[in-house]
Amino acid sequence: MTNPTTFGLQRLIGYNFHHQALLTQALTHRSFGSVNNERLEFLGDGVLNFIIASQLYLAFPKLDEGDLSRLRAHLVKEPTLGELALTLNIGDALRLGEGELKSGGWRRPSVLADALEAIIGAVFLDAGFDAAEMVVIKLFTPLIDKIDPKSIGKDPKSLLQEYLQSKKIDVPSYEVLAIEGEAHCQTFRVECKVAKFNITTQGEGTSRRAAEQEAAKLAYQQIIA
Amino acid sequence: MTNPTTFGLQRLIGYNFHHQALLTQALTHRSFGSVNNERLEFLGDGVLNFIIASQLYLAFPKLDEGDLSRLRAHLVKEPTLGELALTLNIGDALRLGEGELKSGGWRRPSVLADALEAIIGAVFLDAGFDAAEMVVIKLFTPLIDKIDPKSIGKDPKSLLQEYLQSKKIDVPSYEVLAIEGEAHCQTFRVECKVAKFNITTQGEGTSRRAAEQEAAKLAYQQIIA
Structure with a gap:
């Protein structure tokens, strides 16, 4: 059975899960139950940080490691991930406990950012590094292309x-x-x-x-x- | 021509470089020249952190993300990497500027840890994620096996x-x-x-x-x- 909400999400990230249960878990906030997305977020944070690092390494061959770190921090910070999650309508697909639902957890940047990281972690578990890399490249290339490496994050x-x-x-x-x-x-x-x-x-x-x-x-x- | 120092190193990490120049760069401290290992260290830090994260995720299915983060921090901290680098005799293969050489840079844990990360980054560039993962698994599995997840890093x-x-x-x-x-x-x-x-x-x-x-x-x- 296809879930219409996650169908759209999978189209937007350019990846269809073999194991839909992984995607469901990635979309489950801890307020919903004990099987939630916190461990997947840990994994996703790691793979996202690394893929962004390697993309920046290749895109900016003249930047030193300090500038690369600064750019990466800009791309993976919570507000950036939260906005990206909004464009993917992740809020509509989230599973939240009642309290979180009432307090608007589905539009909170931290909740959305965590879910996006968890989804990337879930892709890695579902199909390995190359699949996760393709999703990250699809989602972040527009952001990387817009970067002015000289000025981001600095006064x-x-x-x-x-x-x-x-x-x-x-x-x-x-x-x-x-x-x-x-x-x-x-x-x-x-x-x-x-x-x-x-x-x-x-x-x-x-x-x-x-x-x-x-x-x-x-x-x-x-x-x- | 085979360099006897890096030959032994490649045997110990279980990986032979296609592009020996990448390994040479990974072993070059910034004191030696402008083409050095600092950018590779940035890349290697990222891939190492992620591979350790994914290994811990799989090895400890019941740990929450806080404990997983704590274990990862323990495994990738400078003293751990420095000791690992000593067992690989990385110090013997380092290229250091004269000042660093005289002040014993080849045995300084920070210099050794940075070079080890750079080597892992170089493996990723040389042959991709799976190759880097194999090297990290070979080097770190003995450390992961020794972990008591309940007690590391906490009083x-x-x-x-x-x-x-x-x-x-x-x-x-x-x-x-x-x-x-x-x-x-x-x-x-x-x-x-x-x-x-x-x-x-x-x-x-x-x-x-x-x-x-x-x-x-x-x-x-x-x-x-």
């Missing part, structure tokens, strides 16, 4: 500083040029100087930090342009 | 408490029965009571904490016996 000041340090160039200097407006709505204007490149930029913001980030962003854009 | 008091909490049973009570001896060499005698099971044990030690741990161990052993 402009850190990006600029790390770039300069990697070239053994002195870190930029920041100077507050002006603070305008009344105490409750001040605007800061900050100058960022990268002496080595003869670059000077200005940023504005409602805090000194925000103004520095803006100035750093402009300087970084000029340098890598 | 008896924590073990006892977590066990009782998982059964919704009141935590044990500890009472100091006696402190004997002079100030610099006291002996503490502590009683541990688990009211629900009508269990009372005593432990002795040179500190209150040590005596409590001993009493907790005896109580835990009685409960799970």
Whole structure:
């Protein structure tokens, strides 16, 4: 008997389970019963992390291991997985206990992300590494293609500083040029100087930090342009 | 031409590289040059973590995901990998910069552990997942077989408490029965009571904490016996 909810899910992930019971388990939250998706999530987290690592390794041959780790963390973090799970309508197929159901567990990012990992773990158990890899590639390639490896997960000041340090160039200097407006709505204007490149930029913001980030962003854009 | 050092290493890990350059890179510390093992280590860390996860998943069908994570952390931690690397004589095959060589980098656990992970990553690149899995299984099965999943990485008091909490049973009570001896060499005698099971044990030690741990161990052993 085909379950219409999981039929659509299997179409979307591009994989049909030999053992439908594995998929059912992957969709079972611990609030539903003792046979649930927690162990599958452990397995799925591992295989997902590794497949993403290997895809990034191949896609970005010039990135060092620190940047690769950063990109991987971005792709496998709960909000990313939760959004992906939404596009697969995993919430509709979840089996939740009554309390979780009433409190909206089917739309909670953590619950959805866990179920998605469990599904990937279940594919691995059902058919091995290559099958899990195909599912992960299908789901994550659009996200990997959109990555700007230079900027993900980092603020402009850190990006600029790390770039300069990697070239053994002195870190930029920041100077507050002006603070305008009344105490409750001040605007800061900050100058960022990268002496080595003869670059000077200005940023504005409602805090000194925000103004520095803006100035750093402009300087970084000029340098890598 | 066969390199006698890496010939022995390949025999010990049970895998012969198609592309010896991958093995060479895996054995190259960053102090040696810009083509080094850091990216391979990133890849190897991922595949190792996952293969260990899947082996533990299969070996311990009754453990929950928290215990599985704890066991995995124990198996892939630096000291464990460093010791394993010593048994493979990886230190002899490492390529290190002069500074690292003089400061004994070839016997530093972190350097050895990183190289071992890089080798596993290199096997994955050289021949795919199944080859990497065979190497990991060969190297780690003796360690997995030795695991006592109940006790790794936890002290008896924590073990006892977590066990009782998982059964919704009141935590044990500890009472100091006696402190004997002079100030610099006291002996503490502590009683541990688990009211629900009508269990009372005593432990002795040179500190209150040590005596409590001993009493907790005896109580835990009685409960799970």
